[in-house]
Amino acid sequence: MSKIRVDNLSKVYVTGKNIETPALSGITLEIEPREFLAIAGTSGSGKTTLLNLIGSLDAPTAGTIHFGHTEVTGMSKNELAEFRKDHIGFVFQAYNLINTLTALENVEYIMLLQGVAPAERRRRAADLLTRVGLEKYLDHFPNQMSGGQQQRVAVARAIVSEPSVILADEPTANLDSKTSEQLLDLMLELNREKGTTFVFSTHDPMVIGKVARVVNLKDGRIAP
Amino acid sequence: MNTFAKIALRNILRNKRRSLITISAVGIGLGALIFIWSFVEGAHRQMITNYTSYITSPVQVQPAGYQTNPKLERALDNSAALDARIRQNPTVRATSPRIRAEGLIASSEASVGTVILGVHPSREILVSTLNKRIAKGTFLQDGDDQQIIIGKDMATNLNVGLEDKVVFMSQAADGSIASGAYYVKGIVDSGVTEIDKGLAIITFTAADELFVMDGRPSQIAVQLHAVEESTQTAAGLRTALNDPELEVLAWNTVSPILQQWLDYDNTFIWIIVVIVMIVVAIGIMNTVLMGVLERTREFGILLALGTKEGQIIAMVGWESVFLGLIGTAAGLFLGLTSSLYFQETGVDLTIFTDALNAFYMEPVIRPCLNFKYTFLSGVMVLATSVIVSIYPAWTAAKLVPVKAIRSI
Numbered sequence: 001m002s003k004i005r006v007d008n009l010s011k012v013y014v015t016g017k018n019i020e021t022p023a024l025s026g027i028t029l030e031i032e033p034r035e036f037l038a039i040a041g042t043s044g045s046g047k048t049t050l051l052n053l054i055g056s057l058d059a060p061t062a063g064t065i066h067f068g069h070t071e072v073t074g075m076s077k078n079e080l081a082e083f084r085k086d087h088i089g090f091v092f093q094a095y096n097l098i099n100t101l102t103a104l105e106n107v108e109y110i111m112l113l114q115g116v117a118p119a120e121r122r123r124r125a126a127d128l129l130t131r132v133g134l135e136k137y138l139d140h141f142p143n144q145m146s147g148g149q150q151q152r153v154a155v156a157r158a159i160v161s162e163p164s165v166i167l168a169d170e171p172t173a174n175l176d177s178k179t180s181e182q183l184l185d186l187m188l189e190l191n192r193e194k195g196t197t198f199v200f201s202t203h204d205p206m207v208i209g210k211v212a213r214v215v216n217l218k219d220g221r222i223a224p
Numbered sequence: 225m226n227t228f229a230k231i232a233l234r235n236i237l238r239n240k241r242r243s244l245i246t247i248s249a250v251g252i253g254l255g256a257l258i259f260i261w262s263f264v265e266g267a268h269r270q271m272i273t274n275y276t277s278y279i280t281s282p283v284q285v286q287p288a289g290y291q292t293n294p295k296l297e298r299a300l301d302n303s304a305a306l307d308a309r310i311r312q313n314p315t316v317r318a319t320s321p322r323i324r325a326e327g328l329i330a331s332s333e334a335s336v337g338t339v340i341l342g343v344h345p346s347r348e349i350l351v352s353t354l355n356k357r358i359a360k361g362t363f364l365q366d367g368d369d370q371q372i373i374i375g376k377d378m379a380t381n382l383n384v385g386l387e388d389k390v391v392f393m394s395q396a397a398d399g400s401i402a403s404g405a406y407y408v409k410g411i412v413d414s415g416v417t418e419i420d421k422g423l424a425i426i427t428f429t430a431a432d433e434l435f436v437m438d439g440r441p442s443q444i445a446v447q448l449h450a451v452e453e454s455t456q457t458a459a460g461l462r463t464a465l466n467d468p469e470l471e472v473l474a475w476n477t478v479s480p481i482l483q484q485w486l487d488y489d490n491t492f493i494w495i496i497v498v499i500v501m502i503v504v505a506i507g508i509m510n511t512v513l514m515g516v517l518e519r520t521r522e523f524g525i526l527l528a529l530g531t532k533e534g535q536i537i538a539m540v541g542w543e544s545v546f547l548g549l550i551g552t553a554a555g556l557f558l559g560l561t562s563s564l565y566f567q568e569t570g571v572d573l574t575i576f577t578d579a580l581n582a583f584y585m586e587p588v589i590r591p592c593l594n595f596k597y598t599f600l601s602g603v604m605v606l607a608t609s610v611i612v613s614i615y616p617a618w619t620a621a622k623l624v625p626v627k628a629i630r631s632i
Contacts, residue, residue, distance in 0.1 A: 057528050058626040078532050085530020096525045096629065100234035105227070112227050113530050157529075 002068030002164060004031040004054060004197070009063030011049050011220075023049045024220045027063070031199060033164070036191045038200040038208055041217035047201035048169055050217065054199065055088050055167045056080045067164070085113050089158030089196075091168035095150040097142040103129060103153045104138040110161045128156040132186060148179035155183065159190055165197040172204050184210050228535060232542030235515055242511055247551045249507040250605060253500040254555025255562065257601045262563035262591035263571065264493055268486050269592055272451055274584040275482055276475045277353040278419060279341070281320075281445035282454040283461065284478055285310060288471045290443065291478065296325055296397040299440035300470075307444055309465060315457045317449045318350035321441035323431040327394025327402070329374070329424055331382035338378065340392060340424045342431020351447035354425070359413035361386045369430040372406035375420035376413045384408055392424065396436040404434045415581020451475075485583070497601070501608050508547050509612040516540060516616040523620045524628025533621035540617035541610065548609025552602050559601070563593045 009027040012020050024046045031037060031054075039047045052058040054065060056072050064073045072083055090096075097106045104125050111121035129138055132152040142150050151171060158166045168187070172180035188210060191198050200207050208214055216223040236243045276282045285306065287298040300306060300321075307319050323342035328335050345364040349355045354373075355363035364371055372390060374382075384390060388408050396402040406426060414420055432439055448457055458474040465472065476483040516523070523536060570588035573580060577587040 052626045055528070057629070058624070081527065081530050081532045083530075084528065090528055092525075092629070096521070098231070098522060098525065100231050100238060105230075109227070110529055113535070 002070075003033060003066075004029075004165065004199075005066040006030070006050075006054065007064045007066075009050070009053060009065065010061045011046075011053060011058070012061045022220055024053070024060075027220075027222060029215060029222065031165075031197060033197055034191065034195045035213060036188060036198045036211050037213045037215065038202050038211040039215045039217060040201075040203055040208055041223075042203060045217040046220040047203075047217050049220075051167050051169050051199065051201040054165075055090060056084055085110060086161070087164050089161065089163040089166040091151070091154050091158050091166060091171045093170040093173045095142070095147070095154045095174075097150055097153055097157070099142050102139045102141055103134060103145065103149075106142070106153055107156045107160050110157065114161060124160060125156070128160050129153070132156050147174050148176070148183070151175060151179075151183055152186070155186060155190075159194070159196065162194065163196065165199060168198060168200045170202050170204070171200065172202070172207060177206065180204070180206055226542075228539040229542045229546075232539055233546055235519070235543055236546055239515070242514070243547065246507045246511040246547055247554060250504050250548065250551025250609070251554030251558055253503050253507075254552060254601055254605050255558025257497060257500050258555065258559025258593075258598050259562045259566075259591065260493060260496060261597040261601065262559075262567070262593045263589065264489055265594045265597070266567070266590045266592035267585055268489065269451075270586055270589060271482065271486070271584045272475070274353075274586070275479070276451050276454070277351075277447075278357075278414060278416065278584075279352070279354075279423065280475050280478050281351050282448045282451050282475050283316075283446035283458045283472065284443050284475075285446060285461065285465070285470060285472050286443035288469050291471060291473060294324065294442070296395075296435055296437070296442070299323075299397070299437055299442055300444065301440060303439070303441050303444065306465070306470075310444060310446060310461060313457060313461055313464065315448050315450070315453050315460070316446055318347070318447045320344060320347040320351040320445045320447075321428065322348075322443055322445055323428060323435060323437055324442040325394055325402075325431070325435055327392055329378070329382070330391050330393070331384045331388065333383045334381060336378060336381050336422075338374075338392075338422050338424045340394075340426060340431070342426055342428045342435075344428045348425075348445075351445045354412055354414065354419070357412050357414045358410040361408070361410035363410050364425065364427055366427070367429075368409060369427050369433075370405075370407055371409035371426070373410045373412060373425040374408060375423050376411050377417070377421040378424070379408070379411050381421070386411070390424075392426075392434070394435070396434065398436045400436065402434045402436070404430065406430070415578065416584060417582060482584075497604070501604060504551070504605055505608050505612045508544055508551075508609045509616065511547060512540060512544050512613055513616040513619070515543060516620045519620075520623060520628050520631040523623050524625045524631070527623060527625040528629060536621040537614075537617040540620050541613050544609045544613030545606075548606045551609070552605050555605065556598070556602055559598065560593070563591045566591045567593060 006027055006029040011024040012022045014020055039050055041047045053060050064071055107125035108121045134152055187198055190196055290298045303321055310319055325340050329338045346366050386408050389405055391405045394402045454474040458472050462472040567590055570590045572588050574587040580587055
């Protein structure tokens with residue numbers, strides 16, 4: 001487990017005829033290992049952009065991001081892919097499962113990239129899906145499951161490779177309150193049990209109520 | 225199954241109709257290609273077989289320089305011994321010494337230029353099938369030294385029929401005037417203009433006497449067990465005979481124009497091959513590229529999860545390989561079954577008989593499956609399907625995860 005350090009991070013989107021739209025400005029932030037943290041803010045405040053930059057899905061215009069002593073902002077595309085595979089788990093707002101893979105295969109996928117033996121990855125994926133209450137849906141494809149079930153598969157996929165941090169972009173946005181609460185409790189449990197760092201981007205009061213720390217963003221800056 | 229291959233296969237099944245159209249295009253294209261190869265191969269074999277069984281034999285042994293300057297004075301000495309040595313070659317089926325000359329043939333009404341062959345009838349029918357092309361009368365027999373065979377067009381031009389008298393005039397090997405009268409015993413209808421219009425055949429004995437050849441033939445026609453071995457047999461005989469006074473020529477040297485025809489045909493086939501490959505390439509690329517563009521978001525997720533560029537390329541590549549493999553299997557089935565079926569029944573082109581005969585072909589052409597070209601066609605289709613996947617695969621691999629995930 002290592003600390004995430006964000007230093008003076010900026011992101012400017014250039015659209016159309018060189019029209020610059022600043023999304024983030026001078027973000028400096030430290031996320032401790034095992035933290036259960038939310039980046040909150042209104043729509044357009046830059047929380048998803050910040051989460052994407054921390055997850056190295058996008059490149060900043062300026063500033064650096066360190067995972068422990070490793071700076072990820074200078075890595076090549078393949079190095080970043082390798083880093084994400086081993087250190088970061090993602091839970092997306094729209095679940096983003098692979099439609100042509102079953103629930104079990106979706107969860108297995110990252111272990112496949114990591115070179116885990118087939119029998120081992122099948123066992124671990126099945127265990128984890130059982131843990132999130134989907135033992136009857138192992139061979140179901142995403143379009144055969146409800147939104148809540150898909151999001152639980154997404155959580156299982158994010159946690160199965162035991163990354164040091166899980167980045168969850170508005171994970172409850174498409175779920176009803178009961179399913180949302182169950183999902184958050186599951187993630188809190190995993191946080192406590194495995195020590196995984198969770199970083200949420202959200203404006204859902206239920207999520208904000210569950211986390212230990214909230215970082216508020218406003219107009220691309222950290223609000224005091 | 226490899227997970228990337230499994231994803232690729234499921235992506236193909238995801239849009240069944242589009243995949244089926246692509247596979248059909250590949251299959252029909254390849255099937256047509258294999259059938260065309262077989263048809264052309266069958267037609268070419270027929271052309272070569274017929275051509276080398278009329279006048280020009282698969283291999284000819286004659287005096288050095290005869291091919292470029294066929295004078296009567298150039299004739300083969302000790303032809304019996306030479307003939308015996310040629311027959312020792314195991315690929316040789318039969319031989320027939322011939323005297324060949326040119327001159328004027330006349331009836332009471334007209335005269336035309338002609339090539340005249342002096343042959344031993346009983347031996348000639350072992351190297352030539354012209355005796356089977358007699359439309360009227362019969363072919364010569366040994367001892368028919370007063371008889372002549374002429375082509376049907378020549379008969380028309382001379383206005384003669386069976387048993388009518390014609391007179392041949394030329395110059396003998398000793399420089400004297402060669403003149404002889406013969407009675408028409410048979411009229412040939414080969415369908416080949418140069419034979420039907422300009423060939424006459426008498427016995428070797430008659431030609432020997434007419435041209436004062438002292439028993440020396442102009443050439444020895446060599447028929448083989450397999451006409452495909454003409455070039456190798458000619459080279460083998462050249463080495464075995466080892467005589468600078470002789471030239472041993474395969475049919476394609478004797479008649480380069482037929483070889484040029486075959487080469488032209490083959491060039492044309494290669495143009496068809498290129499067109500089919502372009503159709504295959506466009507079909508597969510369209511399907512795979514559409515699939516990639518539709519799944520931009522999915523590729524973004526795969527990249528976000530840590531999938532490397534090479535793995536994305538492999539995944540897209542697998543899709544092309546599967547489309548290519550299934551299309552190739554369908555094409556092989558179509559091509560093989562159609563070729564084998566028509567190999568048995570033949571393709572009936574009777575309505576084009578005259579045109580086909582002019583090119584030494586029969587009205588019914590039997591395709592001949594060529595496994596080399598069948599294999600080559602399959603490999604080319606597969607290779608094309610892999611090559612065209614490079615662009616869509618590269619497009620998918622170069623996506624920026626965050627942008628790709630945001631796409632619809």
